[in-house]
Amino acid sequence: MKRFDPRFEDAGIEIDEYTLQAESDVLGILDDLPYYYRDTPDFKEQKKKVLYGFWTRPTIPWSLDCDNQYGKSRKDALKVIRSIIDL
Secondary structure, eight states: OOOSSSSOEEEEEEEEEHHHHHHTTHHHHHHHSSSSHHHHHTHHHHHHOEEEHHHHHHHHOOOOHHHHHHHHHHHHHHHHHHHHHHH
């Protein structure tokens, strides 16, 4: 998938539009729209061709090794950061 913002990383997960809308009950709402199927006769096939990716944006990198090796958690690190920047 194309990256539009370098701060985000592709999580390697994809879902097609049809499956996404079916699982979130959006297709049921579309069923209630007048003339929806008349205006888009092959909507199922069209939606199955549209892929959505899942992107993440890491905010604070954290390795679980820090928890194990130093006995400090991400929560501990956030406390220190908050005290420094006065949040």
